Amino acid sequence: SPRVVCFGELLLRLGAPGHQLLLQTPALEVHCGGAEANVGVALAHFGHDVAMVGVVADNPLGAAVTGQLRRHGVDTGRVRRGEGRMGLYFLTTGAGHRPSEVVYDRADSAFANARADSYDWPALLHGAQWLHLSGVSPALGAEAAQATLAAARAANAAGIKVSFDGNFRPKLWERWGGDAKAILRDLFDCAHIVFADHRDIGVVLGGGFPQAEAQARVDAAAAMAFAAFPRLQYLACTQRTAHSVGHHSLGAMLLGRDGTRAVAPTEELTDIVDRIGGGDAFAAGVLHGLIEGFDAEATIRFGLAAGCLKHSIPGDFNPVGVADVMALVGEGRFDVRR
Ligand code: KDG
Incomplete structure (x- = not known):
């Protein structure tokens, strides 16, 4: 049985090639995505037993995406076919001072259409140690939120640890008028670790955080989260400053209820190829550290290194192994000795 189960929507991504605008040329590049699937693929490449739970369209597109996931080592036996279409998103990659742009085209997808009572969770989760979820799924509609x-x-109930990535997507919530605050709050309440920064915590617990230095705001948000959610043990987040589309600074923090506070030194990411999925690669790296019993320092450095590597790889997935991440860590900047 799988060690990690990921639940979420599988998406097709259609991107304008290179730095072109959408439909500037007749070509589109096809990749697979979906935040939770991205985490699953990354974990599978780190050597973990990962299973995906989800619903895809009963057509060749659904089969193709499922096949991609399988080829990346994810168990797709719990991905079923359902009524509805595959969700798409269109990507225009930015350049210089022109930002990237995402257009969702996913209403009525097989995943969004699936009824909440169509999942047999005790069976789907049987034997797992971790369940990874994100704020994307509940943003898709009432049934997906309930599921x-x-x-x-x-x-x-089964003693399986829940990993929850806030992934707040206002565009999706607005479409059906869901109560993001209440629903995300209930999900945070179930989590062992959340991937969330002060903005995500602000959405669920309210509260503007002082215009303090970035790390201090995360400290304040984490303290609020640990007080509000007794089950929560860890909060992890990246801290990003975008200088241009191709140049970001990326740091990361891991905070624990027990007072653990690990900060990974900020990396300069220049010549960014594709930043989409960077947060998912980071989450997978942190989960890898926790599963393997790394200490907090090593965990956050591994997570940040994994997230940084993703920025050099086209597509949503981060198909790199532990050795690739360790090689980056081994350059000295990411010192992950146990
Ligand atoms: O984290 C990457 C995701 O944003 C991408 O795969 C698309 O799941 C997606 C979403 O809903 O934004």
Whole structure:
């Protein structure tokens, strides 16, 4: 049985090639994505047993995406076919001072259409140690929100640790008018670790955080989260400053209820090829550290290194192994000795 189960929507991404605008040329590059699937693929490449739970369209597109996931080592036996279409997103990659742009085209997808009571969570989670969820799924509609919550609660009942990536997507919530604050709050309440910064915590717990230095704001947000959610043990986040589309500074923090506070030194990312999925690669890296029993310092450095590597790889997935991440760590900047 799988060690990690990821639940979420599988998406097709259609991107304008290079730095072109959408439909500037007749070509589109096809990649697979979906935040939770991205985490699953990264973990599979780190050598973990990962299974995906989800619903895809009953057509060749659904089969193709499922096949891609399988080829990356993810168990797709729990991905079923359902009524509805594959969700798409269109990507225009920015350059210089022109920002990237994402257009969602995913209403009525097989995943969004699936009824909450169509998942048998005890069976789907059987034998797992971790369940990874994100704020994307509950943003898709009432049934998807209920399904995500049912998954989290079933995991709690079975003693399976829940990893929750805030991934707040206002564009999706606005479409159906869901109560993001209340629903995300219930999900945070089930989590052992959240990937969230002060903005995500602000959405669920309210509270503007003082215009303090970035790390101090995360400290304040984490303290609020640990007080509000007794089950929560860890909060991890990256801290990003975008200088231009191709040049970002990226740091990361891991905070623990027990007072753990690990900060990975900020990296300069120049010549960014593709930043999409960077947060998912980071989450997978942190989960790898926790699963393997790295200390907090090593965990956050591994997570940040994994996230940084993703920026050099086209597509959503981060198909790199532990050795690739360690090689980056081994350059001295990411010192991950146990
Ligand atoms: O984290 C990457 C995701 O943003 C991408 O795969 C698309 O899942 C997606 C979403 O809903 O934004």
